[in-house]
Amino acid sequence: MESTGALPKYIQLSEMLIRRIAAGQFADGARLPPERDMASGLGTSVGTLRKALADLEAKGLLERIHGSGNYVRHRPEVSSLYAFFRIEKVGGGGLPTADVLSVDRMTKPADAPEFGPSAEGHRIRRLRRLDGEVVALEEIWLDGDQVGTIGINDLSESLYHFYRTRLGLMIVRVEDRVSVAPVPAWTPAGFQLHAGQIAGYIERLSQAPGGGAVEFSRTWFDGAKAEYVSRMGKI
Amino acid sequence: MESTGALPKYIQLSEMLIRRIAAGQFADGARLPPERDMASGLGTSVGTLRKALADLEAKGLLERIHGSGNYVRHRPEVSSLYAFFRIEKVGGGGLPTADVLSVDRMTKPADAPEFGPSAEGHRIRRLRRLDGEVVALEEIWLDGDQVGTIGINDLSESLYHFYRTRLGLMIVRVEDRVSVAPVPAWTPAGFQLHAGQIAGYIERLSQAPGGGAVEFSRTWFDGAKAEYVSRMGKI
């Protein structure tokens, strides 16, 4: 086996493929290479790749036709959201959706990592749901030089769809870090100021068995870091 | 592992599958799900399931075709080998299980047929269920010369597994006789003395439309009759 202590290889493969599909690297209806070619190209075995493909099929992102091929099926309501597929229901699955809470252009926070040339950024706050249930809050920073203004209605569809079609940004790499530190210690300034539902959710999270988790992501677009995401919730 | 001092899981799986096949839950020639799916569906690993399937194949209940699938093969002589699956739900099917009510060593009843050299026998009384519902009572007599004592815990699930592994008895022939005579006429002395549930069940049986049925079996082990079974219930 691999035993890098990391996630199983077939999970890594699945997540990588989901990211690529969500980022629009495959056209809708596009046929993937034959499994054997794909596997050798990815440096894995057919069986392992097939486990990953089966996962994509279960998520509705892929149609597998015996004797024909594996075909990408874009699902607009899903595509962005699988960006952060770490957040899944126990036992897997759950249909991810997101409510955009706010979009503001403002100076980047001091404690953010470097993610673009500008001193300003767009702060996007979203409520993440699985099958309608709130499971996480996330704060996404997009570098200010990428676009002048973003309206909340621009993000009605998929974040990645917006990046790709409106900004011409294609995702080439994503780095994720997950911490199991208790949530309140991380809660960024201002985050808990959201009213009602959100504050209540944070409260519940901090008291839940096992607490919550925090995830940080940085996203590379064509080689330039331009996005920074922090996220808290159950994993 | 499983522990609980019970049988190995692959044996339990094998017996469960045999019961289901013998009970007609799978049509003759039916193809089982892929091993990987089946294993996850049964909450076990592929390796363990494959051990069980190999056992079915050895018993002739399954044909395993490389690259194609696992196909159920009904074998009349085997369903009688597994003896007591005449009792089926109307329309077929039903998952048979059994609760051992009592195991006692005592002198053979006068009205029993000849089924072994000893004057004593082990009387095993079981409550037979299909999909959890009580459908029959059975009284099994094993010749006393076969083994000194039997504990109720020895009879975990399959009587024949116990015979084979603990007593070294291999079934070579089973003779079944079924009678549709009304139940009360047959009811053996002492049987109705079982309290509560059992007596009540007998009562209901005798009043049910069509009455009940009675089945007698004698079993040969390596040429010597050593077991006698009488059974009452719906068929």
Add this chain to the structure above:
DNA sequence: AGGAATTTGTGCGTATGTATC
């Protein structure tokens, strides 16, 4: 129309690492 080629589906053997009894 029909056979060959391509591609996915499936069983099978093997191997490693972990855990439990």
Add this chain to the structure above:
DNA sequence: AGATACATACGCACAAATTCC
């Protein structure tokens, strides 16, 4: 130590569905 069980991973051979010529 050994048996059992699980998860992961690799690779092969054959079956079956589809597509191509």
